[in-house]
Amino acid sequence: MNQLSQETSPYLLQHANNPVHWKAWNAKSLAEAKEKNSLIIISIGYSACHWCHVMEHESFEDQEVAEVMNQNFVTIKVDREERPDVDAVYMKAVQILTGRGGWPLNVVTLPDGRPIWGGTYFRKADWMETLDKLQEVYHLEPEKVIEYAEKLHQGIQSISIVENLKSKTSVAQEDLIPLVEKWKEDFDMDFGGMARAPKFMMPNNYHFLLRFALQKKDMKLFDFVNLTLTRMAYGGVFDTVDGGFSRYSVDNKWHVPHFEKMLYDNGQLVSLYSDAYKLTKNPLYKEVIEKTLSFVEKELMNSEGGFYCALDADSLDTENHLEEGAFYVWKIPELKTIIGDDFELFSQVFNINTFGLWEDGNYVLIQNKSLKEIAKLNNIDVAILQKKKLFWEENLYTNREKRAKPRLDDKCLTSWNAIMLKGFIDAYKALEDDNYLKSAVKNADFITKNLWTSEGNLFHNYKNGKSSINGYLEDYCFVISAFISLYEVTFDEKWLLSAKQLTDYSLEHFYDEKSGFFSFTSNLDEALIASHFETEDNVIPASNSVMGKNLFLLNIYFENSYYEKVSQRMLQNIIPNLQYPSAYSNWMDLAMHYSEENKELAICGDSALEYSKKINAIYLPNVILAGTVKISNLPFLKDRFDINQTLFYLCQNRTCGTPTDDFEEIITNLN
Numbered sequence: 001m002n003q004l005s006q007e008t009s010p011y012l013l014q015h016a017n018n019p020v021h022w023k024a025w026n027a028k029s030l031a032e033a034k035e036k037n038s039l040i041i042i043s044i045g046y047s048a049c050h051w052c053h054v055m056e057h058e059s060f061e062d063q064e065v066a067e068v069m070n071q072n073f074v075t076i077k078v079d080r081e082e083r084p085d086v087d088a089v090y091m092k093a094v095q096i097l098t099g100r101g102g103w104p105l106n107v108v109t110l111p112d113g114r115p116i117w118g119g120t121y122f123r124k125a126d127w128m129e130t131l132d133k134l135q136e137v138y139h140l141e142p143e144k145v146i147e148y149a150e151k152l153h154q155g156i157q158s159i160s161i162v163e164n165l166k167s168k169t170s171v172a173q174e175d176l177i178p179l180v181e182k183w184k185e186d187f188d189m190d191f192g193g194m195a196r197a198p199k200f201m202m203p204n205n206y207h208f209l210l211r212f213a214l215q216k217k218d219m220k221l222f223d224f225v226n227l228t229l230t231r232m233a234y235g236g237v238f239d240t241v242d243g244g245f246s247r248y249s250v251d252n253k254w255h256v257p258h259f260e261k262m263l264y265d266n267g268q269l270v271s272l273y274s275d276a277y278k279l280t281k282n283p284l285y286k287e288v289i290e291k292t293l294s295f296v297e298k299e300l301m302n303s304e305g306g307f308y309c310a311l312d313a314d315s316l317d318t319e320n321h322l323e324e325g326a327f328y329v330w331k332i333p334e335l336k337t338i339i340g341d342d343f344e345l346f347s348q349v350f351n352i353n354t355f356g357l358w359e360d361g362n363y364v365l366i367q368n369k370s371l372k373e374i375a376k377l378n379n380i381d382v383a384i385l386q387k388k389k390l391f392w393e394e395n396l397y398t399n400r401e402k403r404a405k406p407r408l409d410d411k412c413l414t415s416w417n418a419i420m421l422k423g424f425i426d427a428y429k430a431l432e433d434d435n436y437l438k439s440a441v442k443n444a445d446f447i448t449k450n451l452w453t454s455e456g457n458l459f460h461n462y463k464n465g466k467s468s469i470n471g472y473l474e475d476y477c478f479v480i481s482a483f484i485s486l487y488e489v490t491f492d493e494k495w496l497l498s499a500k501q502l503t504d505y506s507l508e509h510f511y512d513e514k515s516g517f518f519s520f521t522s523n524l525d526e527a528l529i530a531s532h533f534e535t536e537d538n539v540i541p542a543s544n545s546v547m548g549k550n551l552f553l554l555n556i557y558f559e560n561s562y563y564e565k566v567s568q569r570m571l572q573n574i575i576p577n578l579q580y581p582s583a584y585s586n587w588m589d590l591a592m593h594y595s596e597e598n599k600e601l602a603i604c605g606d607s608a609l610e611y612s613k614k615i616n617a618i619y620l621p622n623v624i625l626a627g628t629v630k631i632s633n634l635p636f637l638k639d640r641f642d643i644n645q646t647l648f649y650l651c652q653n654r655t656c657g658t659p660t661d662d663f664e665e666i667i668t669n670l671n
Contacts, residue, residue, distance in 0.1 A: 008463040009079040010409045011047040015056065019066035022077040025086055027526065033074040033111040039138055040113065041069060041131075044078040044087050044105040047409040048260030048310040050324050051121045052104040059124045068128055072135040073108070080105070081309060081413060082461055082469055085521050088532045089156065094118040096155045108134050113529045114149040115156075156530045164516045165573050171594040179581045179588070180212060180221070186582075191253045192228030194582070198258075200248040201232060203268035204541045208585040208592075210275060211621040215597055229276050232269075233288050236364035239328065240350075241396045243291030244299075245269050246313075247539075255366050256358050259325040259406070260313040263300060263416045264540055266292055270423035274430035278619035289427050296420065297439065302412070304450070305442035306462065307420045309409040316404035327406050329362035330396075338395050346392055348374055349385075412462040414451045414471060417443060418478035419540070425485045429616040437489060444486055444495070447479060456505045457522070473520050473534065476506045477546035484553055489616060491609060491627045493634055496557055503554055503563070506547065516569045517544050535574065536583045544570060545586035552593050556600055556624055559635040595622070596653065599670065602637055603627035605646025611663060620670055 003023045005016040015022050023029040025042075033040045043060075045052035059065045069075050080087035080103065090107045093115040094100075100120075107118035108131070117134055138145050188195040193202075206225050213222035232238060235254025237246050245265050246257030270292050277285040300308045317326040332352060339346045350356060350365040358364050371389065375382040421443045428436040451459045451467065458471030458479060483499040486492070510518040512533070520532040520543065534543045551567035554560065567590070574587045581588060592598075601623055603611050608627040615625060626634070631641045640649055640659070647659040648666045660666065 004077060008461075008466060008468070009047075009082050009411060010407075011045060011052075011079040011081070012077055014047060014053075015060060015077050018056070018060045019063050019070075020060050020075050021066075021070045022075050025076050025078050025083055029074065029076055030113060036074065037111055038074045039072065039116075039134065040109045040111065041073045041075045042078060042086075042090060042107045042109060043076070044080050044083075044090065044107075045103045046079060046081050046310075047407070048262065048312045049103050050258060050260070050313040051102075053314055053322065055104050055121050055127075059122070059127050062124060065124060065128055068131050072131070074111075081409075082411070084472060084474065085525075085528060085532060088520065088534070089528050089530050090115060090118065092156045092159055092530070093152060094120070096152065096159070110146065110149050114153045116145055116149045116152070153529060162515050162517050162533045162535055162573065164514065165576065171568075171571060171575065171591050173592070173595045175575075176212070176588055176591060177216070179578055180209070180218075183581045184221070184224075187224055188252065189224065189227070192224065192231040193252075193254070195252070197252040198248050198250050199237075199252060199254060200539055201237070201245065201265060201269060202539060202582065202585075203265075203272045204537050204589075205582055205585045206272055207275065208589045210272075210279070211589060211592060214279065214619070215592065215595070215622065226276070226280065226282075229273065230282075230284060233273075233284050234367035236328075236366045238288065239295070240291075240365055240367075241328075241393050241400060242298075243288075243293070243295035245292065253366070253368075255356070256364050257325075258313055259328055261295075261311040261406075263296075263307050263309050263413075264419050266296055266300075267416070267420035267423035268540070270420075271426040274423075274426040275619055275621070277430045278617060286431065289431065293424065293427055293436065293439075299408075300420075301439075302410075305439070305446040306412040306450070307417050307443065309411055309413060309416060311405075312407040312409070315406040325358075325362075325364070327400065327403050329358060329364055331361050331363070334399075335363070338399050339392060342388060342392070345374075345378060345385075345388070348378070349389060349392075410463065412451075414447060414458055414460055414462070414475040415478045415540075417447055417451075418475070418482040421447070421482040422478070422485050425482070425489055428489060432613060432617060440486060441490075444483065448498070451475075452502075456501070457509070457524075458502070470522055470525055472522075473506065473510050473518050473543040473547065474540070476502050476510070477543045477550060480506075480550045480554075481546055484550065488625050489612070491612065491629065493628075493632065496554075496634070499550070500554055500558060503550060507566070511566070516566075516573050518547055535577075537586045538583070541586035545574075545584075545590060548587070548590050549593070552590060553624060557626060557634060557636050589621075592622070597622045598624070598652070600624045600626070600636070600651040601666070601670065602640055602649040602651075603646065604632075604637060604640045604649070605629070605642060607646040611646065611648075614663075615667075615670070618667075618670075623670055 001016050002021050004012045007024055078086050091101045097118050102120045104121055107115045109115045186194045193199045210225050232254050237249045237254045237257045244261045246259050247262055249255055249257050270289055273285045273288045313324050314322045315327040317323040336343050352363055356363045356366050371385050372382050375385045421440055424436045424440040450462055458475045459467035460469040460471045460475050461467055480499045480502050483495040487495040509522045512519050517533045520534050536542055537545055548567045548570045551563040555563035571590055578584050608629050612627055626636050628637050645661050647661055649659050650657050650669055
């Protein structure tokens with residue numbers, strides 16, 4: 001076994017028996033490369049990555065390949081989920097070199113860590129040939145290799161820089177309209193999402209578009225968001241049998257996914273469907289929320305209330321071979337046995353036809369019509385069809401549970417836990433199910449107890465009672481956001497005070513006054529070859545955009561002008577870069593906070609929580625909610641509590657109206 005056997009990451013442990021002399025990313029491994037003057041192979045992936053497993057099987061388990069790697073290189077394996085900072089820096093290098101990125105991510109660097117070459121997946125022969133050439137060039141012409149590395153390093157540093165304009169740019173709402181109009185050119189009006197394949201869900205895109213459609217009264221845009229959410233719920237990317245979403249679909253109709261189920265996708269998508277349900281009361285959205293949270297609690301939640309990272313894409317097939325999607329796909333004979341006399345109707349619902357066929361006689365269940373349409377075509381009551389669908393899914397689940405399950409990545413990451421925590425809170429707001437709030441509080445307690453130290457910092461990872469990696473900005477921003485959301489449904493000020501404490505720690509250890517943004521890594525951590533400021537929203541929103549929203553909200557609760565100044569400065573520096581709205585949708589959502597329509601509501605009195613449940617169940621993205629059932633020293637609530645009555649204080653543009661006890665009047669004024 002190599003040195004990875006001492007690690008806790010499931011991904012690193014998967015490579016512990018490789019003949020490659022893998023080491024973990026740490027000071028000792030990097031020092032060894034400098035001491036030997038050896039090139040470094042840095043191979044980055046994650047446990048649920050299908051092509052990472054393929055390259056491992058083809059190359060890293062191969063003795064011939066291992067001999068080449070061990071003889072000439074210091075070899076380092078990195079779990080991108082544990083070390084997103086390392087992944088981000090070397091991903092920039094590969095994107096500069098090849099124009100694209102992905103995982104597995106493989107980079108060769110100088111002994112000091114500066115990259116000289118990189119790419120993603122390689123077949124065995126190509127991998128060995130490339131390594132031989134790189135070693136030969138470095139041995140014969142080291143000065144040329146070093147010169148090239150220096151130029152590449154300068155390129156990495158240049159794209160890591162966020163320009164600080166130091167000038168006030170207005171946050172004009174009308175400036176967002178042409179950006180959205182340009183964005184619409186990429187919409188797929190048949191299946192929703194963007195008109196391309198593969199298709200990623202990108203939840204923060206649709207969070208923004210849903211809000212924009214409502215506030216700008218753009219019904220066509222609203223219909224597009226609903227089309228997207230409906231098609232995603234119909235598609236194979238959503239596991240209708242047991243809930244939960246896979247990462248993305250390889251086609252344009254949300255059909256065949258890369259079958260790994262990631263915690264961060266499911267947390268964000270629960271939040272998105274919860275918001276959409278508030279607005280539409282669409283029962284399909286409720287089904288998605290309930291099934292997904294059931295899946296998370298059953299498969300990804302530990303006894304302490306923490307959430308595991310992921311389920312693998314691969315599982316053992318009937319011949320005991322690891323195969324992508326083996327756990328989830330179906331063949332016709334098996335379906336006929338399980339479904340029985342209803343097979344023809346089942347086939348219409350889930351497209352056991354050319355539309356639903358994947359490969360090798362395997363079907364991935366997908367709808368392309370609503371149950372209402374199918375019931376009408378078959379002259380049956382839709383309620384009967386709904387009961388049949390539920391019965392079919394229960395039978396499929398029972399049979400599927402007999403199969404070998406995908407491997408579980410059982411580490412806990414602080415940022416992803418916080419994203420899932422917020423998903424439970426948003427589901428509680430939409431569906432008012434107390435069990436969701438209990439799960440949310442349990443997870444918040446798990447984070448507070450296990451991942452927040454007495455020194456004030458967060459850890460990034462947790463497994464078997466141990467944490468080994470200092471927290472990144474993504475950990476702070478998502479925990480702060482989740483704690484603010486938890487305050488909104490409990491009015492327990494400890495969550496708001498905790499959010500403030502973590503924000504103040506972030507300002508001290510992550511905020512870079514020169515750029516006006518937060519660094520991804522703490523100033524207490526060892527510096528990498530380039531700094532990283534995460535500003536572009538991706539599948540997960542950029543940590544800086546989330547911090548910008550946190551600061552905006554906390555400024556209102558605590559009347560802290562510095563928070564507002566930092567948030568506004570970040571937004572002002574981002575606004576000139578908004579040519580590609582899909583990469584800045586969370587920033588655009590922050591920009592909408594600055595609209596004239598934004599309001600703050602304080603509910604003070606014995607019935608504050610009762611009224612807050614009613615308000616939280618309404619989709620009001622432009623309303624910031626606070627409240628108390630007792631005297632409060634929170635600046636926004638100070639001197640507003642009256643023991644004899646429950647009063648509503650509605651504020652807009654830093655001006656508060658006369659307090660009222662008329663709930664219906666408040667609801668009218670909020671809409």
